[in-house]
Each structure stands twice: as C-alpha cells, then as structure tokens.
Amino acid sequence: MLPCTGRIDEALLLKAFENGADGVMVVGCLEGDCHYVNGNIRARARVERVYAILEKIDIGPDRIRMYNLSAGEGSKFAEFANEFVEQILELGPSPINVARTTTTQATSQEEAA
C-alpha cells in the first residue's frame, strides 16, 4: 500500500498485474485537496495511460480504476471497494491468471501421466 498516489507510476501499476492482481483500485485524495498540489491529478493521468495499455494488450481496461476520497470518508471507501470488487468478479480472472492456471494444470497433468 502506498500512502500517496503521487508516487504511483505506470510501471508500478503494471507490476501489480504481473504479480497476479485481477484488478487494481487506486484511491487518491479529492482533487484540489492534494498536499503536494497535483499528485492525485498526475496519478489520474498515469492510471489513464495504464488503462490505455491494458486495453491495447487485451487484459481489459476495466481492471483498473481511480477513485478520489477524503480520509474521513470511511463508509464511502467501503462502498467504492465493494463496487470495484463486484466489477472485477464480473470480469473474472485476468487473462494472465487464466494463462497461469492453464499452464499449471497442464504441467500437473503431465506429471501425473
């Protein structure tokens, strides 16, 4: 977990997918409320670039989404998290995880044979 979305870059977001995430939810401070002026605005631009990359390589752009919340909006955070989880469950496992599962199953079958 990162304490500030201003630190997020595209490589970090893509790494999450490489590490097996089916979806990545980025939650930044409310726009206009960034302690570092525009860290969350830059984060949104980076999320959008990753969105475009995921679309081009058929991983599915809807697997990444940015939300803006203040630190005092706990219930809203839970609401957004549930909403995003629902969205990812609907999409199912990412093609990376599907490919990994297929490879693992094929290897197990070969070993069993």
Place this chain on the structure above:
Amino acid sequence: MITGTPKPIEEILEMVEPYDNIIVAGCHGCVTVCRVGGEKEVQVLASTLRLAREAGGRKIEIKEVSLERQCDPEYVELMRPYVEDYQAVLSIACGAGIQFLAEKFTVTPLLPGINTGFLGVTERQGEWAERCQGCGDCVLHLTGGICPVTRCAKSLFHGPCGGSVRGICEIDKDVKCGWQLIVDRLKALDQMDNYGKLKPYKGWDAARHGGPRRILREDMI
C-alpha cells in the same frame, strides 16, 4: 535534445514475436528527458510486453537495462558480457543509439522501440518542438536567433512568402510563420540591417545532401 515517440505496442509485439528472451535497453540521454526511452519507460515497456505475451500463452523473458548513453562506446560495451545470452535487443534510444548497438553487437538483432523525431526543445512539460535541422551552416546570428531552415516550412532564406498571413503559416493555423518571427525579432533587437546580410543562396553542402556526415576533431584523437 533528440526527441522521439513510442512505437505502437502492436508493432513492437509483432517485432518481438519470434523471440523468447530479449533485452529492453533504454538510454539516460535525450530520450529520458523527453520521456520516451529512459529507465521508467524501459520498466513500462517490459511489463507491457510480459503481460501481453503471457496473456497470449507464450511468455517472454526480458532483461531490463538502461545505459548512460547508447551513442558512446564506453557505455555500450557494458552490455557486451551478457548481450549474446539474449535473442534480440529492443532499444528505446534514438536511431543513432540503436544503430550504434547494432554496429557493436553484430550477431544480435536490434529492434527499434521508438520512432526518432527531431532536434528540439521542451516548450512545457509534455510538449516538445523542433528547433534545429542540423544543416551544418548556422545563420542564427543574422536571424535574431530563429532558424529559417527549421521554423520556415519551406526553409526559405528570404521570407516571408505569400503563404504567411497575419504571422501564421499557410500549412497550419497553429504554426507561426518563421520569417514573421525573424522579422519581428530583428526589429525588436534593432538589427533589421541583418535582414539584407543573408547569403544570396544557402549552401547545402554542409547539410545531409552529401550523405551521412562526420565530424573529425584531430586535436581529440
């Protein structure tokens, strides 16, 4: 700096399709400054390729490297110990860097990950613009520091031409007339006499019309 733009990922995926392990090589020079070929871009491109290939059912192994400069032999040589362990090098340096790697590593295929652009400046974060075409015969002292070869769409030496309307070039409403800029600047500098000093014709023999150019500094050899 030398600028560039990323090649579409579809084109890069097609290029790397025959290979199972490659090096993605960035450069800490110009392409880092214009955010197209530095260490971060290496990470993003390598991740993107790994994800795309694995999702397609055929993994690719990638070594991520970023050289200080791909256009200088001392840095390029740092890749020599391991370059032949990989089937290809995908370089996101400028065309000069990519070619230099190809010259040095003769048995390894070199693939370009960017389209090299122009010699330009950073006008603001995320926006670069052309300023020099390396014509080899600079006249900026006569033109108020504004290059007629680059800033005039026709590279005229005695503009503005009839395509200049209210300071805008006929090629695009967002392109300022280079010669209007020059005249305005010369007036501001009280150097309009320079306008008449321009050579009757431009000698292009120092430009690339004679083929690839070379600079030889005997005092440094």
